[in-house]
Amino acid sequence: MSKSDMSYTVLIVDDDPGIRLLMKYALQDEDLTIFEADSGDKALQVFQEVSPDIVLLDVSMPGMTGFECCKQLRRSAMGAQCAIVMVTALDKPQDIETAFEVGATDFMTKPLKWPLFNHRVRYILKANKTLLALSRNQSKLSKAQSIARLGYWEWDFKSPFIECSTELFSMLGIKKIDEAVMYRSVLRCIHPEDRRIFSAAFRQALHENQSYDIEYRVIRADGEVIIFHDRTDIIEEYGHKRIIGTLHDITSQKNTEREISYYAYYDTLTKLPNRRLFLDQFEGALSTAKRRNEKVSLLFIDLDHFKNINDSYGHHVGDQVLTQTASRIKSSVRISDVLTIGLDGSENKVARLAGDEFTVLLCEVNDVDNAVTIAQRVLDSLSQPFILDSHTIYITATIGIALYPDDSDNVQELLQNADVAMYHAKENGRNNYQFFSEELNVYHKNRLSIENDLRSAILNDELVIYYQPQFNAELNEIIGFEALLRWEHPIKGLLSPDQFINIAEASGLIVPIGAWVLEQACKQAYEWSQRGTKPYRMAVNLSALQFNHKNLSEQVLHALEVSGLNPSLLELEITESAIIQNINETLALLVSLKGLGINLAIDDFGTGYSSLSYLKNFPIDTLKVDKSFIDEIVTNKKDAAIAQTILQLADNLGLLSVAEGVETKEQVAGLTEMGCTQFQGFYFSKPLPVELVDMLID
Numbered sequence: 001m002s003k004s005d006m007s008y009t010v011l012i013v014d015d016d017p018g019i020r021l022l023m024k025y026a027l028q029d030e031d032l033t034i035f036e037a038d039s040g041d042k043a044l045q046v047f048q049e050v051s052p053d054i055v056l057l058d059v060s061m062p063g064m065t066g067f068e069c070c071k072q073l074r075r076s077a078m079g080a081q082c083a084i085v086m087v088t089a090l091d092k093p094q095d096i097e098t099a100f101e102v103g104a105t106d107f108m109t110k111p112l113k114w115p116l117f118n119h120r121v122r123y124i125l126k127a128n129k130t131l132l133a134l135s136r137n138q139s140k141l142s143k144a145q146s147i148a149r150l151g152y153w154e155w156d157f158k159s160p161f162i163e164c165s166t167e168l169f170s171m172l173g174i175k176k177i178d179e180a181v182m183y184r185s186v187l188r189c190i191h192p193e194d195r196r197i198f199s200a201a202f203r204q205a206l207h208e209n210q211s212y213d214i215e216y217r218v219i220r221a222d223g224e225v226i227i228f229h230d231r232t233d234i235i236e237e238y239g240h241k242r243i244i245g246t247l248h249d250i251t252s253q254k255n256t257e258r259e260i261s262y263y264a265y266y267d268t269l270t271k272l273p274n275r276r277l278f279l280d281q282f283e284g285a286l287s288t289a290k291r292r293n294e295k296v297s298l299l300f301i302d303l304d305h306f307k308n309i310n311d312s313y314g315h316h317v318g319d320q321v322l323t324q325t326a327s328r329i330k331s332s333v334r335i336s337d338v339l340t341i342g343l344d345g346s347e348n349k350v351a352r353l354a355g356d357e358f359t360v361l362l363c364e365v366n367d368v369d370n371a372v373t374i375a376q377r378v379l380d381s382l383s384q385p386f387i388l389d390s391h392t393i394y395i396t397a398t399i400g401i402a403l404y405p406d407d408s409d410n411v412q413e414l415l416q417n418a419d420v421a422m423y424h425a426k427e428n429g430r431n432n433y434q435f436f437s438e439e440l441n442v443y444h445k446n447r448l449s450i451e452n453d454l455r456s457a458i459l460n461d462e463l464v465i466y467y468q469p470q471f472n473a474e475l476n477e478i479i480g481f482e483a484l485l486r487w488e489h490p491i492k493g494l495l496s497p498d499q500f501i502n503i504a505e506a507s508g509l510i511v512p513i514g515a516w517v518l519e520q521a522c523k524q525a526y527e528w529s530q531r532g533t534k535p536y537r538m539a540v541n542l543s544a545l546q547f548n549h550k551n552l553s554e555q556v557l558h559a560l561e562v563s564g565l566n567p568s569l570l571e572l573e574i575t576e577s578a579i580i581q582n583i584n585e586t587l588a589l590l591v592s593l594k595g596l597g598i599n600l601a602i603d604d605f606g607t608g609y610s611s612l613s614y615l616k617n618f619p620i621d622t623l624k625v626d627k628s629f630i631d632e633i634v635t636n637k638k639d640a641a642i643a644q645t646i647l648q649l650a651d652n653l654g655l656l657s658v659a660e661g662v663e664t665k666e667q668v669a670g671l672t673e674m675g676c677t678q679f680q681g682f683y684f685s686k687p688l689p690v691e692l693v694d695m696l697i698d
């Protein structure tokens with residue numbers, strides 16, 4: 001024990017020096033430090049200086065009485081903690097009453113019994129110390145309870161009242177008037193919907209001695225609803241049963257839990273259910289449909305070229321498009337005209353699976369026409385312009401539809417089937433919907449296998465390039481070649497691009513493949529240009545994905561550098577659809593490509609948008625008249641007219657033109673009459689492997 005725990009300071013206040021001396025003598029011990037005062041005023045002064053643990057205070061003194069002195073001591077800063085014992089010959093009930101009223105701790109009557117006096121003083125000192133420690137602990141406890149938002153209550157089974165802690169009153173927002181409240185007052189605070197939980201648990205505690213651990217909502221005095229966790233224990237002492245409980249305000253914890261579960265199940269951007277919740281909802285919808293013998297349709301919606309929006313306008317705008325998309329899909333599905341399509345709209349669920357992928361679940365469907373109606377509504381709604389801060393953006397979407405039970409009875413399979421259908425719809429030109437079918441599934445599996453094989457094809461050197469000569473009919477000589485990719489598949493044999501280019505595009509593999517073709521073709525053209533005969537132009541196809549890839553200029557520059565080819569011998573063939581995706585960026589890109597010294601050709605001209613304004617603005621060198629206009633040029637006047645128009649247009653704009661897919665002498669004659677001089681087609685030569693071209697030009 002430390003010195004301060006063992007030693008005490010005593011202040012003796014008496015106008016009689018004899019009494020003071022006797023008291024001092026009686027208390028004499030090394031653990032007590034004794035101070036004296038002969039009046040009330042002096043006592044107040046010494047008290048401030050020494051802060052005693054006990055004051056032995058005479059009542060009857062000249063000047064300030066002991067009662068008055070006690071009152072003033074209690075008012076001082078340290079006065080509350082000190083024991084004050086009134087020492088007096090006055091022992092009438094009224095005097096004793098007054099002593100306690102002014103704050104005395106105890107009362108001793110004169111004449112003092114000296115053998116007991118020392119023990120009594122020490123007992124009071126210890127008791128006061130214990131009381132002080134208890135009150136400090138209580139205040140710490142109530143502070144801790146207040147921080148922890150923890151209230152305490154206790155009920156003696158025989159009492160009509162429940163005792164409550166101060167913190168509990170403050171948690172309820174009630175001013176503490178009394179420590180005890182009636183059961184019915186407690187019940188009144190509880191949220192009406194939770195009263196049953198509380199009273200059932202309370203009754204069980206009362207009748208079956210069973211403690212409880214429950215949560216319920218409470219309405220505070222100010223109307224705020226908070227949530228309590230009420231944990232109880234039943235104690236039996238001396239045949240008395242009591243129930244004690246701690247109430248923990250778990251409102252913020254519950255709110256956090258709710259928030260966490262919101263983030264786990266909802267997409268924060270669109271506020272739609274996320275993939276996880278969608279899968280749960282889908283499982284639920286399928287079980288209900290199974291029970292009720294109903295159908296469910298799943299619409300898998302993917303925005304077309306959404307990446308371009310992010311790339312061109314930034315993610316901020318992309319986010320706004322997604323948010324608006326979510327609300328447009330929701331309104332397309334929210335069925336105000338229930339009667340028209342015969343669905344209960346409340347059952348239908350929209351979710352955002354990822355990025356630009358959304359799903360719609362149509363429940364209680366008995367007719368696939370409903371899915372068609374909704375799919376068309378979604379497409380129509382999304383094709384309306386998106387008016388954002390400073391942009392007006394147009395997008396389209398593609399939708400795949402899978403049906404329960406027709407396509408599967410399994411959530412994952414249905415999702416996969418809708419995805420397959422969506423991909424097929426993309427291949428059909430986007431901005432449309434497509435139902436899943438088994439044929440599609442087979443097709444999709446084949447696609448996947450080709451995609452896998454294609455990855456290894458690059459590593460295994462299975463890709464080769466054929467070269468199709470381009471002729472100048474006037475000069476009757478080869479002026480160039482178009483590089484055309486082939487795949488020597490180890491099992492399927494020689495595959496033409498039509499069998500794998502789309503897959504390479506969809507999987508992104510076209511980017512490394514295209515870069516490889518570009519480099520090989522440039523190297524080949526360089527080699528031929530070094531033969532001393534004459535230089536040949538080399539035309540290389542660029543897919544839309546390749547064209548829009550950010551590294552295209554670097555790829556072209558790299559191919560030119562590693563091959564050593566004169567840039568003027570390289571011609572890149574780009575389709576109309578690739579270049580109109582983003583006019584501003586395209587113009588900048590075409591200008592930078594032209595800056596490298598290469599030529600640019602529009603492939604399949606006439607089959608796409610054929611916008612005259614881009615012909616005016618873009619730095620294009622050549623128009624390739626599409627085979628579809630050449631095929632019947634001799635017999636079909638309209639095709640002939642179109643071909644002639646394109647050739648004239650090229651001529652008027654100072655562009656070169658190449659007629660492609662020329663197969664007959666008559667076609668050559670007709671085109672020549674229209675002024676065409678450059679030709680490509682089977683009539684002249686099919687695409688040839690490099691060895692045959694070598695023989696042709698040597």
Ligand SMILES: Nc1nc2c(ncn2[C@@H]2O[C@H](COP(=O)(O)O[C@H]3[C@@H](O)[C@H](n4cnc5c(=O)[nH]c(N)nc54)O[C@@H]3COP(=O)(O)O)[C@@H](O)[C@H]2O)c(=O)[nH]1
Pocket residue numbers: 468482483484485496497498501514517541542543603604660661662663680681682683687
């Ligand atoms: N992004 C890339 N696309 C490429 C690449 N290599 C080819 N392709 C594209 O694949 C499509 C099919 O090409 P292919 O099977 O090679 O067919 C070409 C010619 O063989 C064919 N052609 C040419 N003349 C005739 C003809 O008289 N009759 C006839 N039936 N077909 C003929 O036309 C194709 C060339 O067309 P185009 O590119 O429009 O000039 C095709 O779209 C290729 O573009 C590649 O490396 N990357």
